[in-house]
Amino acid sequence: MDTALDAPPEAVGTFAEAAPAKINLALHVVDRRPDGYHELETLVVFTEYGDRLTVEPAARDHFSIHGSYGGQLPVDEGNLVVRAREALRRACGADLRPVSIRLEKNLPIASGIGGGSSDAAAALRALARHWRLADTAFADAVALALGADVPMCLAARPLLARGAGERIEPVSGLPRLAVVLVNPGVEVSTPQVFSGLASRENPPLQALPGKADFEALLGWLAASRNDLEPPALSIAPAIAESLAALAASGAAFTRMSGSGATCFGLYASDSAARAAADIIRRDRPGWFVAATSTTG
Ligand code: C5P
Structure with a gap:
């Protein structure tokens, strides 16, 4: 598996957090x-693979970005991490110490x-750990103001989300994928x-199977959709190539995540996923390709 999150243990005074990739297995508008x-x-669901962020005490606030996709991002208020830091400070109404935040950006x-x-x-x-904020309700309130997907990323576990994405219901019993x-x-x-x-009123998701082993989940997925896939495909036709490459590599199921353009394939085993990733990397050296697994 690709191991972007296999990082060294935290140094004293440093608080490290994984920022995993989010996969919309199904998304109905x-x-x-x-x-x-x-x-x-x-x-x-969320994956082992993702970005990684550390917070350390500092004399004044500092934010730096490293990693494969770091060069393309702002380090000021244009970055959601800086906005999160400032929004949490404002929400707490307390004089919270300066921090140095380091982001390792592995996700496109x-x-x-x-x-x-x-x-x-x-x-x-x-930051909640570093500043010892006992009441994490601050973080929940701040998350939604930052973006529709931030509350689900704060939960970072298998879930069903409704509303604009903020009404979250944890899901148990999904297989590790x-x-x-x-x-x-x-x-x-x-x-x-x-x-x-084309349509903003599409049928809702069906109820999840009681016991969702891989086969049952595949059956459920086949009856679901990502309603954002057709409009994304017309904006970025390369999405079709990604889906085709995943299907040709032996994926049991393929779909686009969120509003794209990243697509995912599900495989019967870790070794099948690794072999598929190797083939796609060889054929498409310019693409982002990561073999990983979902977290429980
Ligand atoms: O909340 P966030 O800034 O991530 O959303 C980006 C954009 O995605 C919104 O401005 C909106 O156009 C669209 N969006 C939406 N419905 C959602 C989530 C996002 O229309 N539930």
């Missing part, structure tokens, strides 16, 4: 709200796997994908 947001029903940007939202959620978790993530190197604008939807 069921309605449109007066505020322009869409009502969703989505089954979400604007790619439907929640990278920015997961970074913001990891910052909230790490062997996954390959593929991104063809195109950034996709989430608002643009939502505005390309």
Whole structure:
């Protein structure tokens, strides 16, 4: 498995948090709200693979970004991590010490796997620990104001999300899934994908099977959709190539995550996922490809 999150243990005074990739196994757009947001029903899981964030004490606030996709991001208020730090300070109304935050950016940007939202959620978790905030309700309130996906990334466990994404119901009993993530190197604008939807009132998700082993989950997935896939495909045709590459590599199931362009394949075993990732990497050296598994 690709091991972006296998990091050294925390140094004294350092608080490290994983910012895992988010996968929308299914995403139904069921309605449109007066505020322009869409009502969703989505089954979400998180992966071992992702970004990683550390918080340390410092004489003054500092934020740095490292890793494969770090160079493309702002380090000021344009970054959700900085906004999360400041929003948490404001919400607490206390004089909270300066911090140095270091982000290792392994996930592609604007790619439907929640990278920015997961970074913001990891910052909230790490800062709450560092500042010893006993009441984590601060973090919950701040998360939604930062973005529709931040509350689910704060939960970072298998879940069903409804509303704009903030009404979260934990899901138990899903099997651990062997996954390959593929991104063809195109950034996709989430608002643009939502505005390309042909229908904003689609059928809701079916109830999950009582005991969701891999076969039962595959059956359920086959009857579900990602309603954002058609508009994303018309904006970024390379998504079709990603889905085809995953299918050709032996995936038991393929789909786009979120508003794209990252697609995922599910495999019968970790070794099948690793072998598939090796083939796709060889054939498509410019693409982001990661073999990983879901977390419980
Ligand atoms: O909340 P966030 O900033 O992540 O959302 C980005 C954009 O995605 C929104 O401005 C909106 O256009 C779209 N969106 C939506 N319905 C949702 C989530 C996001 O229309 N439930």
